[in-house]
Amino acid sequence: MKPVQSSLKKWMQENENFKERHLQMKEETLNDPKIQRFLSAHPNLSEQEIDVNLNKLYEYKTQSIQCSRCSSLDSCKNVLKGYTPILYVENDKIHLAYEKCQNRLVYEQDQEKHDLIQSLYMPKDILQASIGKVENDEKRRPAIRQLLQFIEQTRSKGLPSKGFYYYGPFGVGKTYFLGVLANELKKQNISSMLIYMPEFVREIRDSFKDDSVNEKINYFKNADVLMLDDIGAETQSAWFRDEVLGSILQYRMMERLPVFFTSNYNMDQLEEQLAVTTRGGVEKVKAGRIMERIRQVSEPVPLFSRNRRR
Ligand code: ADP
Ligand code: MG
Numbered sequence: 001m002k003p004v005q006s007s008l009k010k011w012m013q014e015n016e017n018f019k020e021r022h023l024q025m026k027e028e029t030l031n032d033p034k035i036q037r038f039l040s041a042h043p044n045l046s047e048q049e050i051d052v053n054l055n056k057l058y059e060y061k062t063q064s065i066q067c068s069r070c071s072s073l074d075s076c077k078n079v080l081k082g083y084t085p086i087l088y089v090e091n092d093k094i095h096l097a098y099e100k101c102q103n104r105l106v107y108e109q110d111q112e113k114h115d116l117i118q119s120l121y122m123p124k125d126i127l128q129a130s131i132g133k134v135e136n137d138e139k140r141r142p143a144i145r146q147l148l149q150f151i152e153q154t155r156s157k158g159l160p161s162k163g164f165y166y167y168g169p170f171g172v173g174k175t176y177f178l179g180v181l182a183n184e185l186k187k188q189n190i191s192s193m194l195i196y197m198p199e200f201v202r203e204i205r206d207s208f209k210d211d212s213v214n215e216k217i218n219y220f221k222n223a224d225v226l227m228l229d230d231i232g233a234e235t236q237s238a239w240f241r242d243e244v245l246g247s248i249l250q251y252r253m254m255e256r257l258p259v260f261f262t263s264n265y266n267m268d269q270l271e272e273q274l275a276v277t278t279r280g281g282v283e284k285v286k287a288g289r290i291m292e293r294i295r296q297v298s299e300p301v302p303l304f305s306r307n308r309r310r
Contacts, residue, residue, distance in 0.1 A: 026054055032061045042089045053094040060087045060096055073103040082107065117182045117192050121199040122175075122229070129179030139305045140173070146301055147177060151184045159190065159224065161256035165298040167263045167270075171307035174262035178227045181260065185225060193223035198234040204244055217244060221251040227260040232270050238277040242286055249293035259297040267291060267300055 029035055030050075035057050039045065050057070063078050063085040070076045078084075082104030086097050100108070119127060134144060146164065153160050166174040182192040195203075207213045220226055226248070236245070252259055263270055275287035 025058055029054060029058045029061055035061055038087055044092060045089065045094065046092070049092065049094060056087070056094055056096040060085045070101070070103060073101075073107045076101070076103065117186055117194065118223075119194040120203060121196040122179075122194050126175050126179035126194075127182075129176050130183055131180050134173075134176075134180060137305060140303065143177065143301050143303055147181060147184075150181070151188075154185065154188060154190065159258060161258060161297075163225070163227075163258035163260035163298045164301045165261045165263065165267065165294065166301050166303050167261075167266045168303035168305075169307070170264060171309040172303050172305040173308055174303050175229050176308075177303070178229060178260055178262060182225070182227065190224050192225040192227055193220065194227040194229060195220075196229045197231050200228065201234045201236060201240055204240065217248060220248050221255075223257075225258055225260065226252065229262050230264070231261050232263045232265045232273045236274070236277055238279050238283065238286070241274060241277060241290060246290055246293070249290065249297060253293050253296045257297075259294075261294065261298055266302075267295065270294070 030039075038057075038060075039050070070078075073082050076082055080098055082101050083098040084101040086099055088095050088097070117127060131147075134140075136144060143166070150160060150164070164177075166177055168174060178194060182194060185192055204213060204216060207216050249259065251257075265273055271287050271291045273287075274290050275282045275284050277283065
């Protein structure tokens with residue numbers, strides 16, 4: 001008998017403790033200034049409704065106190081990070097709901113903006129390029145003017161169907177211009193996809209292993225703005241040129257989606273370059289077809305200036 005008796009005693013003791021804690025919690029909750037304000041704003045709430053929903057009131061009390069102490073999303077102590085509790089009455093019943101707090105909203109907006117530039121193998125300084133940092137030297141003035149026009153046109157009439165084909169020697173800031181554009185478009189909530197061509201070829205080749213080629217190609221077809229950096233610097237297979245690059249450009253041409261390029265070659269030189277593939281031999285017709293598409297989706301812009309790389 002003894003074990004039973006002692007268990008019973010223990011249970012009664014715990015029950016007693018529970019009741020005590022419950023009473024204490026109730027008192028604490030009902031005395032909370034926020035809860036008192038809530039209750040006096042809703043004088044029709046029944047005693048029973050309040051009792052039944054004591055846990056909600058308690059939760060509201062603890063959560064909101066912590067919430068008002070939050071200085072940033074990271075330091076948020078609420079159970080649901082970045083959510084503020086709201087207590088309200090509907091049909092004489094108490095409800096507790098959560099909504100995103102100010103910090104969370106700001107965080108989500110930043111995150112969304114961040115996602116607007118996607119890049120494969122682009123240097124950090126390019127991703128942080130800003131129009132304010134572009135040196136306005138004599139030689140680059142026309143290119144800068146065109147860039148500003150493009151941004152303005154996007155703002156007033158939506159994305160133009162043609163991007164730019166920046167060409168010129170190494171180190172003059174061609175890739176930097178792409179970074180500036182991507183960041184300006186981001187401000188208008190337009191996403192850009194920037195890819196360094198040699199890595200693009202590698203990426204597609206590697207995606208054979210996991211069968212994701214078509215998925216990736218579709219992704220490049222449909223990006224708001226596609227930026228292909230350093231075209232002509234890669235060694236292409238005929239297959240990549242015709243089936244990957246060709247089909248992406250064809251699609252974008254028909255959908256009137258802009259593509260930007262940078263290259264060390266002007267368009268005529270690139271055409272020669274595209275005619276030579278890893279297969280050997282010269283395929284002028286096919287290269288001409290790709291060039292035609294490149295001309296459809298972009299407008300050539302020469303960039304000549306001093307070499308900025310040291
Ligand atoms: P390219 O693509 O023509 O070879 P980059 O765009 O890579 O040249 O520019 C070369 C270097 O100069 C990079 O480090 C880049 O950050 C820097 N750079 C280019 N243009 C500017 C600019 N307008 N203002 C500041 N730095 C620049
Ligand atoms: Mg470059």
